[in-house]
Amino acid sequence: MTRSNVHDGWHLRAVGGPVPVHLADREVPARVPGSTHLDLLAAGLIPDPYLDRNEAELAWMHRVDWQYSTTFEARPPRDGERVDLVFDGIDTVATVELNGEVLGHTANMHRGYRFDVGRSLRAGGNDLTVTLWSALTAAERAEAELGWRQRAYPHPYNAIRKMACSFGWDWGPDLQTAGLFRPVGLERWDTARIARVRPLVTLDDDGTGRVEVHLELDRAADHDYTAEVVIGGHTARTAVTGDLAHVTALVPEARLWWPAGYGDQPLYDLTVTLLADGRQVDAVHRRIGFRTVTVETEPDEIGSPFTFVVNGRRVFAKGANWIPDDHFLTRVTRDRLVRRVDQAVAANMNMLRVWGGGIYETDDFYDVCDERGMMVWQDFPFACAFYAEEEPLRSEVEAEARENVTRLVAHPSLVLWNGNNENLPAYTDWEGWQDSLEGRSWGGGYYTDVLPEIVAELDPTRPYATGSPHSPGDLPPNDAHHGTRHDWDVWNSLDYTHYRDHVPRFSAEFGFQGPPTWTTLTRWIHDEPLTPTSPAFLAHQKAVNGNRNLDRGLAPHLPVPTDFEDWHWATQLNQARAVAFGVEHYRSWWPRTAGALVWQLNDCWPVTSWAAVDNDERPKPLYYALKHAFAPRLLTLQPRAGRPTLVAVNDHDEPWTGTVRVTRQVFTGAVLAASVLRLSVLPRSIVLLDLADHLLEPTDPTREVLVATTADARTHHLFREDLDLRYDATPFTADVTPEPGGYRVDVRATSYVRDLSLLADKVAADAVVNDMLISLTAGESHHFLVRTAETLPDPTLLLHPRVLRSANTSASLT
Template sequence: MRETQQVLNNWKFKACKDNEWLGAIVPGCVHTDLLRNGVIKDPFYATNEHDLQWIDKIDWEYEARFDVEERLFNASSLELVFDGLDTYADVYVNGKHVLSADNMFRTWKADVKSLVTAKDNVMLIKFRSPVQEDLPKIEKLGYNLPASNDQSELGGLGAQKISIFARKAPYHYGWDWGPRFVTSGIWREARLEGWSDSRINDVYVRQDQVSASEASLTVSVEIESEHAWSGLVRLSADGQTWEQEAHLAEGVNVIEIPVTIEQPKLWWSRGLGDAHLYTFTAELSKEQQTIAAKSVRTGLRSVRLVRDKDAVGATFYFELNGVPVFAKGANHIPNDSFITDVTEERYRHEIVTAAESNMNMLRVWGGGIYEQTIFYELCDEYGILVWQDFMFACSMYPGDQAFLNNVRLEAEENVKRLRNHPSIVLWCGNNEIDSAWAQYDEKGGWGWKKEYTQEQRAVIWADYETIFHDILAEAVDAHAPGTQYWPSSPLISLSGDINQHAHPLSTEGDVHYWGVWHAVEPFENYNVKIGRFMSEYGFQSFPEYDTVMTFATEQDLALDSKVMRAHQKNGDGNRLIKEYMDIYMSEPKDFSAFLYMSQVLQAEAMKMAIEAHRRSMPYCMGTLYWQMNDCWPVASWAGMDYYGKWKAMQYYAKRSFADTMLSFDKTDDGKVNVHIVTDLLAPLSGDLRLTLYDFAGALIKQVSTKVAVAGNSAAVVFSIDEQEWLAGHEAGNVLLYAELEQEGQLVDSKEHYLVKAKEQKLTAGTIHISEVEGSNGTLFSLATDVLAKQVWLTAEGEGMFSDNFFDLIPGVAKTVEFRLRESGERMSKPAAAGKVQARSMIEFLAESKVEQA
């Protein structure tokens, strides 16, 4: 019989010490089940997080009663399968112990054929407290290992950092943007799987050589058989078929089928072409009867990480189908502290946001989870490249044999699970550990080494190398051959000396630049501290007022209130936002205005960084800001908040990531350069118009010129002398406006100011909003009588505007569309906005007396 499944439902749970059972939903976790039953209050509200730290100190149990469907019961093989148990669990079926789990990231299976009956089976899962399980390991080890973001004190554990012992999502123990909720539960599907005779466990499409003319593949079909026999494997894809005889032995067999596809439709990242996907179906047959079948979807592409020596160091970029790709995107964290609350629609919203923001890459950061399958499927569909970390971050890890074996099995399973996804172009060992420990630089790193003796340091580093230089590298090489492995991010190279550890001016490898923010360096340093691939950098802001009010009251609206501090996980975060705002912007008139201005501040910082990186191509070939999303409502580095609302930064990123972009920079000798950056492969030629306006809209000076740049390049196309153009006009009362047109069509436009925002002489004006006739409330024209900066549009309707937080220049036309993405839709569609309001920077300033326009 064909393989068949039965998902297990009808769960209940309780604390092991209690008698009363409560209803549970699987997949889920203890925290979400407690909330659903009214036992605890909203974990994200106010300071409730602090009151819920008791949950991880006790043991919990889940029970399900089930009948076995007849077809399953009659199968000769019957397995209990858990795609994810979080984390320390013992499973019993009808009173018999069938498995023990100790890794959230692995699948757990047990043969239950001899244990189940047709009716009235009972399954019990006992989850041991991760805290009680791992505390003794510190005593056994003899010292704490570094774990910078483990909020052990909040968890009532003092300095005892236990997160490093559990193969569990590191961010559950707290991070500098997330709360501490150390969960337990059944976090992925639980089911019975039955089969007889033979089944197909896995189909792997290994891409040996792929070009536009031919794809040479090897398709590996893993077949499990109860006995030896001979049959036929038929493989089909896109109307073509291939067959191979299969002589199967009892147990697991791998049948390899060579496949050639002429003129394949290649898979491209967003902006370069279609993300075409093929479905490969393998069928196992005996005497022309299909015994088993399995389908997988993949895209055909060649990809490599190019690290060639050059005059200044070495390149670091991804080449897709022979084309160097400038990576544009962000770092992704889990979308929720409680992963099972993330619906497919929330995943789709994130990936559509990436695509609509002109991104082509997301980095799945190593402190979260190996994401749910839907995440990678969406990246495949939308052409979003994935830099995939293994789940290790900002900590050193133990090296006992049990831990290493656990890591090896975790790595092998997850590489095999994800290897058919064309979006995944890199596996990375960990986040920031090489540079944090800085083995070869006695004065470098985060100060971790000084806490340990030389003997302890030698052991800790040897354990590090075993995991990140051996085990993980071997897993990628063995199970996804041809896929690049990068041991740690950031890293220069595995040189085995001081030149291994990355720094902000590295001319090889990737760079995490945090001088802006943590070291309070000026935004302008983004223009000079540029590496070959900027895999992390960022600046914080608050979410908008409506989001803040989901966790706070009016009485809490102060930077130093208890609630606001509880929703700022980076200790100095609120002070840093205020400090930078004092440098670059005028004083906000109240806390609500502060929220708005924090978003504008963040957006301006990220614009400066992104555009500096893109202008520096091909020296720099990647810019991934920190971070894409949030796991709860909080002040953070995210471009969209927990509820999926775009902050100002997300709109700025959309503009600065445009496939063809205008950008300005100013030289030390007073020249202002206009750059064109294009990721498109065709050469670009067009007309550049540069205009100097005053803030009342008067045209002071204008020039037009023909411009041309090569495809996939960046170049200065025009320069002016700032003082010559000012010609006595006040720098704080004018702006430069560049427009690039091709055949009469506007390709891009960009404003440039000659002084900081706080030195700009803004005046009050009126923004006029008019609905475009015939648009049914979806299109709006905006006009202003004086310069309106960072115009923030809001609407009564559900949805968002095609552009927002933009500058409106008198006499320069601006039209925006209101859009909504219906459930399951690939992209947003026009929608009726209802009443639209526009507010600009001037209304949020302390010295302004302007009423809302």
């Protein structure tokens, strides 16, 4: 089989709906893969949708119908040759025509389409058009036919198989993309082709790697067909009868694939070849990794655990939720994915949850996760809504699930299929939702029958979860003692210290908002003056009561500044502290709690959100807080039996032994009480260490800090909130020195300094600092490394009080 891309010569024009005068009868060059927004932006016909309030100005695009067209050269098929026109992804409702003949219609962004064009293809130029009908209009029409169903946002995203967050979310824009967003190709083949291949990878008890390769063929002619599988220098073959084949390949002493932090990630090249009368007619290549994965769910004395077990070892899942990394999906390149997953690995994460309001990600995403040991929890695309289980939606759901389970089955990083995001508690717990159905279907059959049956048939090597959150049986889905939990009470109404109210078995979502980095914010928002309530800033705050919750979250801990730049820093700091507080709490309860997936790692546009990395790829202070809180070895002070207790968390294969020095000292450095504790923590375990009363009873709680230190970890505990602490407002001295590739900033504390951070992007847009949120006692030193391609005319700008910041100055703001 040969494939040639059909990516050249495309043009775009509006063909229906509220088309602006300046676009009427206008045709512009189009990129494929691409989208209508990006084509119009490249032609200078619309403003950048991410800039200021332009999103709202482009709402007319929701109702417009578009047509992509191109003419490509091709020869008609030879005798016995098949020619297929293949669309890997169309967004979303479309009519495809070749040389005036309608090839078919599409209504699902989450699947590909293949059309036999042998009879339509002609010598020379072939005219191809794809008419994209307004997804919003199509969704409204489908809703009218199938019946209204509740959803979390106004548009009927639940009536169409399209990326839900394309219609807006509480962190994303309402742009409703349209386009040919994945490759288009012309495939020629004769004899037969491999239509589908599913390598099911398991391990025998003796360590032999077993690959059960299942093939489906498209035949154009009758021959003696043989399927051959080659992996790791081992070859297996079988004769093919009919259109199905099954080949078993064995790899003795297979090297195991491990999650990040648990071992290496060896990958094996797998080649599946189809032979006709001994001649190769098609071949498919995959990379696989040998590992086993289960989820431990058997009831225990507490309830029902939810613990990932990889290669027989229980794993604490440290990670984050993943959304599309750009609202315009074609801008998410492999290089960008590498950078993002590398950021997750560097923050000591080992799992990303591909959230159900987005997409089944690209092959590049899973390849990168395979290479780096990043486990992937994959939601099926259902989120925060009820879904009709009748036709035509039902067939689309089945088709997309079959296609994507088959496509992704080879990836060792994929460790869980999950039925939906929050639709189970929506049905059982969300006020008025169930009553609104009036007997209509809501999607439950997908999650309990259709999807698990497809997974059991096509991918029995992986576990399936009914939803997130989910508890077994008739228990409330969000029960902390069972299964998975989402904790949104903190963000919505409670102080972040209330994370400790629950000890979940697995926390699959929790988080707190903060604005993007200063350079990202000021690149995209240009209000004068810039304030938390200025128009463009509010256009990039999508959460209901978002700013109110930011200020409510600040109030118990830090002053709410009136100066915007100070407010920006304070809310970023509070976001970092809030989420780290939750992570440390969850980790301190291992193995009862077996996972903490923060909402969220990334952003899809410049926005105030829960993300750790903003849309311009800059890490926020939260990112560094997660890096510390997810460290392999962690010291944290947690309440146990009514008193603060030191918890040592060892997420490492080696024992953690030595001593912990614990001191209570005044901010100026004088030690008032001290103790040395023996430390011995088994691999992948925790230990609780009691602290003597003289360490926990301050003489002046407003001027003292408790510090626990080992060779590998450290924690600080303050006896009051920052509002009540008598910090020194100028607690350090600092110098800056040029270094190859950037600068070194050396800091020496003259008094206790908390959460020292270098906001280097304020000085150079490309600047990245190696760490943040460093706390030092009097007399201690620390150096920051700033990487930038710029030569700063005045490097001392890195020492400016609005660049080199700490909680000390935040607490003294008025």
